[in-house]
Amino acid sequence: AQSVAQPEDQVNVAEGNPLTVKCTYSVSGNPYLFWYVQYPNRGLQFLLKYITGDNLVKGSYGFEAEFNKSQTSFHLKKPSALVSDSALYFCAVRDRTGANNLFFGTGTRLTVIP
Amino acid sequence: DGGITQSPKYLFRKEGQNVTLSCEQNLNHDAMYWYRQDPGQGLRLIYYSQIVNDFQKGDIAEGYSVSREKKESFPLTVTSAQKNPTAFYLCASKTGTGGLGGANVLTFGAGSRLTVL
Numbered sequence: 001a002q003s004v005a006q007p008e009d010q011v012n013v014a015e016g017n018p019l020t021v022k023c024t025y026s027v028s029g030n031p032y033l034f035w036y037v038q039y040p041n042r043g044l045q046f047l048l049k050y051i052t053g054d055n056l057v058k059g060s061y062g063f064e065a066e067f068n069k070s071q072t073s074f075h076l077k078k079p080s081a082l083v084s085d086s087a088l089y090f091c092a093v094r095d096r097t098g099a100n101n102l103f104f105g106t107g108t109r110l111t112v113i114p
Numbered sequence: 115d116g117g118i119t120q121s122p123k124y125l126f127r128k129e130g131q132n133v134t135l136s137c138e139q140n141l142n143h144d145a146m147y148w149y150r151q152d153p154g155q156g157l158r159l160i161y162y163s164q165i166v167n168d169f170q171k172g173d174i175a176e177g178y179s180v181s182r183e184k185k186e187s188f189p190l191t192v193t194s195a196q197k198n199p200t201a202f203y204l205c206a207s208k209t210g211t212g213g214l215g216g217a218n219v220l221t222f223g224a225g226s227r228l229t230v231l
């Protein structure tokens with residue numbers, strides 16, 4: 001069975017500091033992995049995805065994520081946080097079978113403190 | 115501009131009433147999805163449809179119904195059988211189905227917030 005864990009409900013970081021939002025996954029075979037961001041009362045917006053190849057994936061707004069197969073992790077990172085990065089972040093996984101459904105983590109609320 | 119339109123944005127319902135949430139997309143996407151979002155629980159899949167006139171139950175389909183009569187439209191009905199319907203509902207779509215569509219990204223609507231009075 002597929003699953004995603006985001007171990008931190010809340011992450012606080014000072015503006016200008018690096019940020020990390022953690023994600024671990026469980027899936028049979030090789031996964032597709034995604035990060036989405038949600039601003040208040042809005043739908044989710046795509047940030048980045050891992051399909052294959054380079055383990056470091058770069059996405060929108062300066063975010064990047066590193067796929068680590070041995071640790072089954074896909075942590076989201078940014079070198080220098082902005083106040084505007086404050087939002088709810090979701091990690092998601094999909095397996096490569098025909099079922100093709102996307103499983104989401106419970107979300108991590110990121111607050112960047114000015 | 116292409117996208118997904120959900121309506122209404124806010125909806126209030128009395129207990130025992132059915133309500134229908136609209137989802138329309140002009141992206142020519144094959145697959146459409148309904149998710150429910152509750153605080154601290156992330157997104158849970160209610161129903162999905164990969165082609166017209168076909169749909170499958172997700173993880174929490176009880177108390178909900180859908181139809182897919184047109185490629186562009188995937189309305190969700192929250193029935194009186196849904197015991198705790200107050201939530202934020204998100205519609206999404208993507209191109210491609212099956213294994214080949216696995217890497218494709220979901221596009222989300224802005225959501226509909228349902229409150230039961």
